[in-house]
Amino acid sequence: MIPPKIIILGAGYAGLTAALTFQKKLRTKEAEVTLVNKNEYHYFTTRLHEPAAGTFPHDKTRVDIKRLINRKKVQLIQDNVVEIRTSDRVVVLENHTLAYDYLIVGLGAEPETFGIPGLMEYTFNRWNINGVRQLREYIEYQFATYKNDPKRTELLTFVVGGAGLTGIEFVSELADRVPKLCKEYDVDTSLVRLITVESAPVALPGFDPGLRNYATSALEAKGVEFILGTPIKACNKHGVVLASGKEIRAGTVVWAAGVRGNSIIEKSGFTTTRGRVPVDGYLRAPGHENVFIIGDCALFTDQRTKRPYPPTAQIAVQMGKLLAENIVVTIRGTKHKRKPFKPVIYGTVASLGREDAIGQFGKKRVTGYPAVIIKKAVDLRYLFAIGGIRLVLKKGRF
């Protein structure tokens, strides 16, 4: 018996969880699992707003995959995916071509530009380690440059496009850091502007009105300005142009207003909606029995409300775990034991900087310090799940 080949593309929340679940459940020689990732590390997307603003070292928001994976059970390949060829049952990487029996695609998201001209060139929009590290350095460089050219106060204007979770969490961290940056670079704090621009009429649309108001008031108290109900029409080297025609001159524009699925999936011929593949209850791509899409590339629709679930880490982890369990029972010839995917939404927490947060758990609402603690607990729980207490101690923010 040749063991079936399982290929996992991407070691994000979904792919890594799948790999770790296989590692735990599969017996020796039951299958050959290969995890492909472009970096040698897994990073914590939900915490990238911290290194992006420079309030927490980026190295604490990633972990070497080799430290999590038992390489006797899961093979690791560091490479870039070029194409998925379902007709040949192979994945083409830059330096390898891999055949599969089961393919799990967890390639993650890309920024959604909504066709706004100049957005890719003139904004920071890559929410990964390389992207946020560059943003952090750029922010510091703006402060340092301003002191050499004190007429250019626009260097101290920071526009954040998007008042969803990422945008709000980032602008909160940046607001926390501004006093420290001003001290480090001898800049008068009153010259710094943080402006959040959002096309929707409200910030944090996933939260109820009470919590939304709590969040915007807290951020306004920290000096954040809000321009709501106003899409960005264009980005250029001077800043942004709003739909209203108003221009905001800004040294830094950060794009945090939405993601789409990975373009490799579209290029490989899958049916997609904004880069996301509509998957069935078993997380299969339409028309494929052995190709599964998980994480931000999967469009999973709630059959009751007919609305798709948003791309979150919470759902990605649940998808990875369930899918790996389903594949294990399939390999063992007990396909009837498979379970359809039923996401459980425990709740959502939004950090508002180091000392404030909001949380919504069903009908329960939490603000301030208790919400901060819950947010930290969620992060630590994930660290524990993937790497045990050792990882909690090494990467946790306490």
Place this chain on the structure above:
Amino acid sequence: MIPPKIIILGAGYAGLTAALTFQKKLRTKEAEVTLVNKNEYHYFTTRLHEPAAGTFPHDKTRVDIKRLINRKKVQLIQDNVVEIRTSDRVVVLENHTLAYDYLIVGLGAEPETFGIPGLMEYTFNRWNINGVRQLREYIEYQFATYKNDPKRTELLTFVVGGAGLTGIEFVSELADRVPKLCKEYDVDTSLVRLITVESAPVALPGFDPGLRNYATSALEAKGVEFILGTPIKACNKHGVVLASGKEIRAGTVVWAAGVRGNSIIEKSGFTTTRGRVPVDGYLRAPGHENVFIIGDCALFTDQRTKRPYPPTAQIAVQMGKLLAENIVVTIRGTKHKRKPFKPVIYGTVASLGREDAIGQFGKKRVTGYPAVIIKKAVDLRYLFAIGGIRLVLKKGRF
């Protein structure tokens, strides 16, 4: 009796030393001393290569002038000098106009461009706190950006124009920091290039051949490349063009190949050579009995060799001290007690990074650890001279 007004322009090595000497020697109401400086701090020019490369915090290379000055004895004005009007005996500042009886000009140096096109726009050339802080952030930003655009290896090429003291000390610190930067930004160290370009046929021309060879070998071992006897013909956004016609693509070009006097002096009508005023034995500007030039703006010629002394901190401090003492005796009506300026050159030390240095003291030569200790001792001695043991403990690098 109205006490005479003494104005000191610039709180660099020369001006600050003059102010501190007045503070010590003058009795109450003997004179009214005003120190004008554009920043509220004095900085240690001889150590700026450290914060420039990011190996030492910039805040440790400056000190708040208010902490050094007894404001009952010396008035402080933070302002920019616009013009010196000797005919009216006034100094025009941006926000004040000050009359003087004695004027001491210690406005420091500006970069000498030698007419090289593109040099001011495309290089980092400001050796002051604002300039080196910006350079440090820019260097980090290059590493961070490279990871988002790994084909642009030129982002990791750093050209230093000038193999004099500043250029060598800076490139040494940067060479020390490269391994740490590579670790922080996940960059392969073999991709980083540090290139020193010098128009003279040798590096560190002030040192004897044995020490020069020691220094270049030590730096080559750290990965620094030397292109000697080759002037830079032009700088542009891609890097530098050498006199040989060869182009070096470089993300960062640092100019450390020479300084000239302050342009305010030229604008105010003084006779100058490359911005420096040829002063007499009493450090007077030609044709002025009561205007004195000290520090990098003064061109003081060794009457024996007929060669001008180079602009160094060592000489600036000696000028400031002697001049203040001479003015004190003049005010007291004992002009015959004045002493002509006779610089004493104790020796020169060049740092080659954290753990190496060279020093030349007359015929004595020192290399390696002993030279490092001497360099540190020179720095600490200056800290002690201006601010006592408290400043040594606060700002010293041990």
